[in-house]
Amino acid sequence: MNRLTPDAADLSLEEKIGQLLVIGFPAGKAGLEHLKRAVDGFAAGNIILFSRNIADPEEVYSLTAEIRRIVMARNGIPPFISVDQEGGIVARLRKGMTPLPGAMAQAAAVAGGRRTIADVRALGKICGEELHALGINWNLAPVTDVNVNPANPVIGVRSYGDDAEKVAELASAFAAGLADAGIMATAKHFPGHGDTEVDSHLGLPLIPHDLKRLEAVELLPFKRLISEGVASVMTAHVRFPALEPEGLPATLSARLLTGILRKSLGFRGIITTDCLEMKAIADNYPDAAVQSLLAGADIIDISHTYELQAAAAASIAEAVRMGRIAESRIDESVARIAEAKARLSTPPASWEEARPLIATASSLAFSAEFSRDSLTLYRGGPALPLVPGSLYVDVLPQKLGGAEEPLAADSTRVSGKAPAPERVSELLAAKAGGAFKVKAVSLDPSEDEIAAVLALAKDRDVAMGLHDAGNHPAQLRLARGLLSAAAASSQAVGFVSMRGPYDLALFPEEGARPGPAFLCAFEYSSASARSVAEYLAGEIPARGGSPVNVSSAT
Numbered sequence: 001m002n003r004l005t006p007d008a009a010d011l012s013l014e015e016k017i018g019q020l021l022v023i024g025f026p027a028g029k030a031g032l033e034h035l036k037r038a039v040d041g042f043a044a045g046n047i048i049l050f051s052r053n054i055a056d057p058e059e060v061y062s063l064t065a066e067i068r069r070i071v072m073a074r075n076g077i078p079p080f081i082s083v084d085q086e087g088g089i090v091a092r093l094r095k096g097m098t099p100l101p102g103a104m105a106q107a108a109a110v111a112g113g114r115r116t117i118a119d120v121r122a123l124g125k126i127c128g129e130e131l132h133a134l135g136i137n138w139n140l141a142p143v144t145d146v147n148v149n150p151a152n153p154v155i156g157v158r159s160y161g162d163d164a165e166k167v168a169e170l171a172s173a174f175a176a177g178l179a180d181a182g183i184m185a186t187a188k189h190f191p192g193h194g195d196t197e198v199d200s201h202l203g204l205p206l207i208p209h210d211l212k213r214l215e216a217v218e219l220l221p222f223k224r225l226i227s228e229g230v231a232s233v234m235t236a237h238v239r240f241p242a243l244e245p246e247g248l249p250a251t252l253s254a255r256l257l258t259g260i261l262r263k264s265l266g267f268r269g270i271i272t273t274d275c276l277e278m279k280a281i282a283d284n285y286p287d288a289a290v291q292s293l294l295a296g297a298d299i300i301d302i303s304h305t306y307e308l309q310a311a312a313a314a315s316i317a318e319a320v321r322m323g324r325i326a327e328s329r330i331d332e333s334v335a336r337i338a339e340a341k342a343r344l345s346t347p348p349a350s351w352e353e354a355r356p357l358i359a360t361a362s363s364l365a366f367s368a369e370f371s372r373d374s375l376t377l378y379r380g381g382p383a384l385p386l387v388p389g390s391l392y393v394d395v396l397p398q399k400l401g402g403a404e405e406p407l408a409a410d411s412t413r414v415s416g417k418a419p420a421p422e423r424v425s426e427l428l429a430a431k432a433g434g435a436f437k438v439k440a441v442s443l444d445p446s447e448d449e450i451a452a453v454l455a456l457a458k459d460r461d462v463a464m465g466l467h468d469a470g471n472h473p474a475q476l477r478l479a480r481g482l483l484s485a486a487a488a489s490s491q492a493v494g495f496v497s498m499r500g501p502y503d504l505a506l507f508p509e510e511g512a513r514p515g516p517a518f519l520c521a522f523e524y525s526s527a528s529a530r531s532v533a534e535y536l537a538g539e540i541p542a543r544g545g546s547p548v549n550v551s552s553a554t
Contacts, residue, residue: 153198503518
């Protein structure tokens with residue numbers, strides 16, 4: 001059976017509903033059993049992969065081939081196989097892949113003048129070509145949110161910055177690069193998640209601005225990508241009272257999805273929800289699958305739990321039978337999905353054909369240069385770069401001695417197959433014949449770790465890595481301890497943010513006394529770790545420009 005361009009009239013109601021679902025599954029053999037059960041039980045038609053499903057590229061290639069086999073044996077229709085491959089801190093595929101700098105790092109390299117919009121498009125094409133080689137056809141990127149709120153806990157460096165026009169230009173370029181490679185791009189999170197102080201994985205955010213402000217900031221990048229034909233848009237689990245007076249989040253609002261996105265902005269592609277297991281939805285809207293379809297969504301994302309996936313399929317079928325959802329409404333979404341699937345390209349026929357397309361010498365060199373060009377010096381000072389004998393304190397984003405990733409974008413901690421990034425401290429220690437002292441500490445260092453660092457720092461210049469220090473009190477306590485000790489001596493202290501530039505505001509200038517030197521790398525990845533180690537050793541300059549307005553920068 002092969003229905004590559006299915007007509008809704010040829011599908012049963014169960015098969016139609018299956019086309020409206022994107023599901024995730026656990027790792028390993030249990031995951032494949034989950035997938036088979038979902039495909040057999042409710043015709044699940046589309047898949048999302050997470051780090052838990054992913055090891056090396058050859059295994060991913062084999063997995064996607066098995067996914068297609070399982071799904072097409074049920075209904076003859078190829079699945080969307082999706083992944084969050086934004087780059088930077090959200091990259092589900094790492095091992096053996098070209099390491100992509102994240103959005104804000106890309107923007108910094110462009111702002112510094114070393115990279116161009118065409119280079120961002122080329123980076124998107126590299127990403128897309130590697131996904132295509134692995135059998136993945138839908139990237140849930142780029143982030144199109146304008147990060148105007150420094151306290152945003154979930155977007156931050158995943159955004160291209162706080163200037164709506166520049167975000168639009170950069171996100172457009174990355175999306176175009178994905179499309180060049182035949183990959184569906186996704187503008188997310190509509191109509192904007194950049195001005196929130198609540199993570200929608202954990203609660204229900206609200207953006208209070210009026211329509212004039214929303215059109216000038218939040219909506220502007222989406223308008224551009226929609227005008228250029230972006231294939232899909234992902235909804236935000238965020239309330240916008242100016243647009244939705246009933247208080248519904250965008251994911252469940254017909255005013256936003258049908259009224260604004262479809263009718264006002266003219267979007268003709270696929271509207272997909274963010275995961276309905278996120279607490280913003282799961283804790284407040286038990287009928288969210290049906291509500292989101294009524295609002296205008298085409299695809300419902302339930303990323304983890306079989307019981308919730310099966311319940312969603314059953315609730316949609318019941319809503320159709322009861323007349324709450326017209327079957328013609330289901331048919332509209334099936335038609336959009338079928339149109340998109342008809343354009344999907346066929347992945348390489350074998351791993352031998354796919355392997356040369358991944359992590360090529362040229363893509364690795366291009367990405368490494370992009371990372372180097374993103375390093376941005378917000379405030380100069382004698383501590384940066386290091387001089388021989390200086391100490392570098394490396395605050396790690398993963399547990400000491402472990403391979404646990406930072407908080408993932410789906411609000412789960414992933415400790416399976418994804419490798420931890422290379423450490424700045426280890427890379428630096430190998431340089432200049434051991435001229436630099438290094439010390440690695442935990443994300444929230446213990447009192448013993450703090451004491452050990454302060455003892456080691458005595459009579460030395462010190463540079464300390466930061467990782468979202470404002471939300472990690474012990475990390476900030478260590479940083480301020482180093483500054484206090486240096487104030488009573490002639491030693492210099494500098495900081496290297498391995499996340500966002502917003503930590504600069506934690507260390508303001510005080511009267512005539514200059515603030516500490518401050519460099520930003522925008523992410524802790526293997527590529528950025530290598531770039532930072534090269535900078536600290538005096539091998540490369542910092543040539544990036546700031547993608548956001550950090551008021552205390554000098």
